[in-house]
Amino acid sequence: MHVTIIGGGGFIGRKTAQSLAEKGSLRGQTIQSLTLADIAAPDTLDAPFAVHTTACDITDRASVDQLITTDTDVIFHFAAVVSSHAEEDFEVGMKVNLDGTLNILERCRMLGTCPVVVFTSSLAVFGGEVPDPITDHTIPNPQTSYGMQKAIGELLLNDYSRKGYVDGRGFRLPTISVRPGKPNRAASSFMSSIIREPLNGEPAICPVDEDQEHFYLSPRRCVENLIKGAELNAPDLGQQRCMTLPGQRLSIRQMIDALTAVAGPKPAKLIKWEAQPDIAAIVRGWRFDYRFDKALALGLKADTSFEDNVRYYMEDDLPNT
Amino acid sequence: MHVTIIGGGGFIGRKTAQSLAEKGSLRGQTIQSLTLADIAAPDTLDAPFAVHTTACDITDRASVDQLITTDTDVIFHFAAVVSSHAEEDFEVGMKVNLDGTLNILERCRMLGTCPVVVFTSSLAVFGGEVPDPITDHTIPNPQTSYGMQKAIGELLLNDYSRKGYVDGRGFRLPTISVRPGKPNRAASSFMSSIIREPLNGEPAICPVDEDQEHFYLSPRRCVENLIKGAELNAPDLGQQRCMTLPGQRLSIRQMIDALTAVAGPKPAKLIKWEAQPDIAAIVRGWRFDYRFDKALALGLKADTSFEDNVRYYMEDDLPNT
Structure with missing residues (x-):
């Protein structure tokens, strides 16, 4: 092979x-x-x-x-x-x-x-x-x-x-989250960095409302x-x-709640809410209501809860300090 | 222009x-x-x-x-x-x-x-x-x-x-019918020739059942x-x-009835029914249940009845004899 x-x-x-x-x-x-x-x-x-x-x-x-x-x-x-x-x-x-x-x-x-x-x-x-x-x-x-x-x-x-x-x-x-590495110029970059940077002990900016949904x-x-x-x-x-592929439809609020449930209240305090209308407009144009019956029938799987996504980042990708 | x-x-x-x-x-x-x-x-x-x-x-x-x-x-x-x-x-x-x-x-x-x-x-x-x-x-x-x-x-x-x-x-x-010209090797060829050849005074073969539907x-x-x-x-x-594009869903029987309504009973007698299982199998695999809402909303149109398709062939394409 x-x-x-x-x-x-x-x-x-x-x-x-x-x-x-x-x-x-x-x-x-x-x-x-x-x-x-x-x-x-x-x-x-x-x-x-x-x-x-x-x-x-x-x-x-x-x-x-x-x-x-x-x-x-x-x-x-x-x-x-x-x-x-x-x-x-x-x-x-x-x-x-x-x-x-x-x-x-x-x-x-x-x-x-x-x-x-x-x-x-x-x-x-x-x-x-x-x-x-x-x-x-x-x-x-x-x-x-x-x-x-x-x-x-x-x-x-x-x-x-x-x-x-x-x-x-x-x-x-x-959309892959929590993506390891550095923020990039993608409009979706914040969808990982609002979780990743706080877990790394660094500040992050959330440019959209907490009720914005997406598919992860x-x-x-x-x-x-x-x-x-x-x-x-x-x-x-x-x-x-x-x-x-199967995924989870989640709001920003649900993601941050999962961050807090796994890592305690400190990381979420590193998130600054700064509305960025250009980013918000792009993201609002994206779809998040997907069905994935074929992939499920073939045994492919979504994450069970976003708490797992947070844990996976900590286990697989958190930089050694 | x-x-x-x-x-x-x-x-x-x-x-x-x-x-x-x-x-x-x-x-x-x-x-x-x-x-x-x-x-x-x-x-x-x-x-x-x-x-x-x-x-x-x-x-x-x-x-x-x-x-x-x-x-x-x-x-x-x-x-x-x-x-x-x-x-x-x-x-x-x-x-x-x-x-x-x-x-x-x-x-x-x-x-x-x-x-x-x-x-x-x-x-x-x-x-x-x-x-x-x-x-x-x-x-x-x-x-x-x-x-x-x-x-x-x-x-x-x-x-x-x-x-x-x-x-x-x-x-x-x-599928365009009645297509002018000669039969070709396409599996759909008979969908024009069963109308065209009889109108031209020539025999034609229908290789499928009369209840076979299609979209014309x-x-x-x-x-x-x-x-x-x-x-x-x-x-x-x-x-x-x-x-x-808009079209009409029709059975072979409906097409032949339209031929007879427009041109009298003689042409349909030139159609020979010879089952061709290979052609029939291909055609059975085709879809005929289409919606065309966007085209209709933009003013594009299907034919009103297959009788018109027969008439158009006679007016536009029937060879001079």
Whole structure:
């Protein structure tokens, strides 16, 4: 069993690699090697199998051809430029998120080995005119170029699977919280930092009302789902290989109450409420009323309560002090 | 007003050109020129404006760049390889239906003139796991590569429109009947030939049961809708530029009854009932329970009864004898 993670330098890629290192096997077979690829070669990690790290530019077909070989059994394709970047630079988004995904699928088609491909899609495929709730049968009507490119990735993954070129499975990720690391420019950044920074002993700003709802999944449960996703049997996936991952619909207030329940009253006092109308307007445009029946039927899981999300951050990611 | 029809050699392209020639204007402006492009230069036609005919290979970006210029105000993009061809030859389907559409949209983006682009999509985008009825909010879950490529075309058209690169509008065509011309290898071919051949005084074979239902639109009404579609105001299209065209759900029996009502009892006697289980199985897999609320709200129309479809064929397409 040879596994390749494309986007292996990102935090979901790294956590997937760590989880595979702990597990040692995938789809019932011992892992012989893991290749971590990203635009710059990622750091390696300790594992009971060989770990290769390599730079791969998925927009360059030759680079993809070198990465994916007849030995490759399972590909986790997490590489993408994010929403704000794809919106600012249309060409970069098309190159990485569309051409890059096509390069990976075309390489697999040429090899004729039908590897398992796990693709991370996004709830950004949804929006526009569709009514709530958003189900497995709702049309993607994306309102960002990133969402358009992910929705195209889903269609490609489905058809390449139907034709037997890959054995694909695509998962639309809820907003991941508590995300480790630093705040970034994403409008959703605060959805992790209002929990993460206070647990790190640092102040954080909440730019929206406490009753603002959204749809969340912890990094730990996300990675569990992606690995389970790789292990699903193709016939169980039916005619639609892509689905929304289970998540929890929560208000900011519920998240902060969970923080306090797990870590006591001190961290929440580090949250400053500073209305940022531009951020609030973006977030109000997002959907949070999702159904995920297909993923549940296949055994994929949401977190049980946001208290778990807080605990997972403390156990997995809290910096040593 | 300069209009270009890509796929101008096909029967929908030709009928659109003829209709524009009769009308003389589009979007409230007098037409100065019409360019008919296809993989081979189409025949010209009589019109009160200049008609140019040219060969254009949409898979070749340079060929597209030559066709579409800063003068181009409205593009009808009808060019595609059909379902069975795209299924047999995956690469040709991807090149024409995906890369070709991208070449057209990218050329428009580079020009910066935001032309109106009318794109013909297909009900082949639907299928798979989605429940009936299929509405404007149903996810495309195509079960052919052609359907996948058309669904991607819809996503691209929407996003290029959202970004202001084109002013797109996409229409999923019902099965067109009565289609002029000869039978072809499409599984749906008999849905026109059981009406057309008897009206031409020739025998025809019906390979399915008389209670088989399907979803139809006449060529005349189809072209009216596509031209109205070009004339819609962008703000009225909202956040979803693509929609199912109105059609009629009919059984084979209802179609034959309409044939008899219009043309008397003789033509129906030329229909031979020869069960073809392979054709019947394909057709049984097709959906026919569609809703088309958005198109209706925008003033697009189905035929009133299949008797009209029969009459339109006799008026527009019956060969002179």
